[in-house]
Amino acid sequence: MIVERFADWIDERLGTAHFVHHALRKAFPDHWSFMLGEINMYAFVILVATGTFLALFFDPNTSKTIYHGPYWLLDGQQMSHAYESTLYLSFVVNGGLLLRQIHHWTALIFLAGIVVHMARIFLTGAFRKPREINWVLGIALFGVSMFEGFCGYSLPDDLLSGTGLRIADSVALSVPVIGAWLSFLLLGGNFPSQQMIPRLFVAHIFILPAVIAGLITVHLAIVWRQKHSQFPGPLRTEDNVVGSPMFPVYAVKSLALLAVIVFVVCALGATTQINPIWLWGPYDPWKASSPAQPDWYVGWLEGALRIAPPWAWHPFGRTIPSVFWPTVLLPAIVFGFLLLWPWIERAITRDHRSHQLLDRPREVPWRTALGAALLTFGFALTAAGSDDVQARYLHVSIVDIVHFYQAFTLGGPLLAFVVAYAAASELREKGGVRKAHRVSLKRNTRGGFEEDSVP
C-alpha cells in the first residue's frame, strides 16, 4: 500500500510511528452535540477559502468613480471603488456571486454554530475544571468572530452597511473620556473618512482571521491534550474517555459533516440571495434605507439600542450619551459574565474537583434555567432589533412595541428561568424522557396471544 510506504518514509526521517498509532486510535466519544464545535471549525475553513477568492477582486478604496457596468439600473451613478468592485465581482466575475453568497451564508452559520456550541458547553457543565481555559478561549472566539463578521459586512460600502458603520462610530464616541479620541483613532478622522474601508479591510482579511486561527489552534490543541469529555455511561469514569477511534470511524463521520456543511452553504449560495448590495445602493451619509437590520449576530445590539431609555448622564459637566449603556456597558457585562462564569459557578457550588463526566442539563436545574434565561434575553433583544418592521405589519405604534420589548427583555428571562427550572426538575425526578413500555406478543398454541416483555 502506497500510504504505508509513505508513512515508513516519514518515520525513517521523523520517527512518527508511535505518534501516528496513538493519534489514529484516540477515543472520541459519540454524541451528536459533540459535533457542534466541529461545524465551526469547518465553517472557518470555508470562510478562509472563499474569502481569499473575494479579497483578490475587492478594491478597498473609498474614492469615487462613475459606474458603467452590466447592472444598468445603477448606470451613471457615483459610487466608491469598494462598492464598484463588489458589483464587478457579483456581476462580471464567473462564480463571483456564488462565492460571495457562500461566504456570507457561511459567516452566518459560523456565528450561529458558535452560539449553539457555547450553549452545549454551558448546559452540560463542560467548562468546569480542567476545561476553564478552553471556555475562556471560546468566549474570546465568539467576541472576535462577531467583530470580524461586522467588519466584513461593512466592506462593500453600501447604504445598509454604511449606516451600520455610522452607528458603530457613535458607539466608539459614547465611551467616556476617550470616546472621541477612540473614534478618530479607528477611522483616521471624522466620519466618513477615506481611511475607513482600507482599515476595515486589513482588520477583516488579516488581523482578525489571524487571531481567530490562533485561538482555534490553541482551542483544539487543548481538546487534544485533555481528551474529550463524555456523558456518564457504561465503562465511563472520571478519568477515562470511551468512544470511537479517531481513525477510521470518527474521521469518516467528520468528513461527512464537512461535506454536508459544504452542501448546505453551496445550496444556500446557489438558491438564496443574501445581501444584494445593488438593491441598497452605494453609501451616502445623508441617505437612509428603511427598514434596516444588521446581520443576525449584531441584532441583539441593534435591539438594545432601540429599546434603551434616552438617559444621558452629565458628570463634571461632561457627557455620557445614552448610546453607551446598551452598546458598551451591556456587552461588557454580558461578555464579562460569560468569561468569569466557571469561577462564578465554582463560588456558588464550592466544587473544586476535576470533571471528565458531563452533567445532563436536567441534572442541574438551576444552571439550565440560567442558560434558558440568557438565551431568552438574547432572543428578546434580537427580536427588538426589527421592531419597526413588526410595527408596520401588526399596525401597532412603535412606542407600544418598544414598551413591550422593554418588558419582555426584563421579564422574559425570569419567566424562562422558572419554566426551565420546573421542566428540568421534573425530568430529573423521572430520570429523563421515558420511552413507552414496549412489549412483544407471541402467538400461543391455543391461538391467543401472550406478552413477552422486552427489557
Added chain:
Amino acid sequence: MNRRELAIAFALFLTVIGSGGFIAAYATGGNTLYEGLGLGGAALGLCLAALGWAFWILPAEQVVDEIVTYPSPHDQRVAADLAIERGIEKISRPRLLLAMLGGALACFGAALLVPLRSLGPKLGDTLFHTAWRNGSVVVRDDGTPVKVSDLEVDSALLVFPHDAVEDAASQVTLVRVTESEAPQTHGYIAYSRVCTHAGCPVALYRAPDRQLLCPCHQSLFNVLADGAVVSGPADRALPRLPLVVGDDGVLRATGDFSSPVGPGFWEETGG
C-alpha cells in the same frame, strides 16, 4: 459488490456528476444557480458516501483511553520548578532585578504602542463645528441655491452650505411649515440631519405631525419645538440651523448650529 457498496458507489458517482455539472456551468458562462448546485451536489455525494462508509462498512469499535496526562506526578512538578529556578538562582537580589526587568519591559511595550497615535489626527474641536457660517447659502445636493418660493408647505429637502456640498457633518433637513408657524422665515425651518442618537440621517418627515423620524432607531423629533425629542432612544434635541431669507429670496444661515451635531460624546457639555 453487495448492495451497500453499490449504494456508496452511486453516492460517489453523484460527486462525479456534480463536479462535472459545476465545470459545465462554469465553462458555459457561469450560472450562479447551476454552479452552486453542481458544487453542492458533489459535496452531498461525498457526504452520503462517507455516511455509508462509516455506518455500513467500518467496524463499530469502541476504544477506552485512560487520562494520565494531567496533573503531572509530584516529582515531575518539583523538577520543573527547579528548572525554572535555574534562571535566577545565582542572583544575590533576585527581587530587585526581576522588578527592574518588569519595569523595563513595561516601558519598552509602552514605547512600541506610541506609533498607534499616528492612526488618528488631532481631535481639535472638529466635533463642535460644521461648515455652516453666517452668510452660508442654503443649496441642494446639486449646488443650486434654495429660494423662498421653491418649497411647498409640508415638504422637506436635503440641503448643504454652498461651500461644503455633500459634507456629512453639515447635512441639513429643510422643511416648510405654514407662515404662521414660523413667521420670520416664511415657514422655513432647518435641522441638522445627523441623528443625535447614533448618527443616522434623520431623513423622514411626517408632515401632518410636524415630526422628523430617524429610520434607524425610530427617534422622533418635534419640528415646532426646537427639535425636541418626542419619543425614542435619542437623548438630545436635533441642533437647529438659524435661517434668514434675504432680499433676493435666497435662504441663508446666520451662523452654525445651536449645539454640536450628531451622536453624543464625552467632551460635550450637555447644556
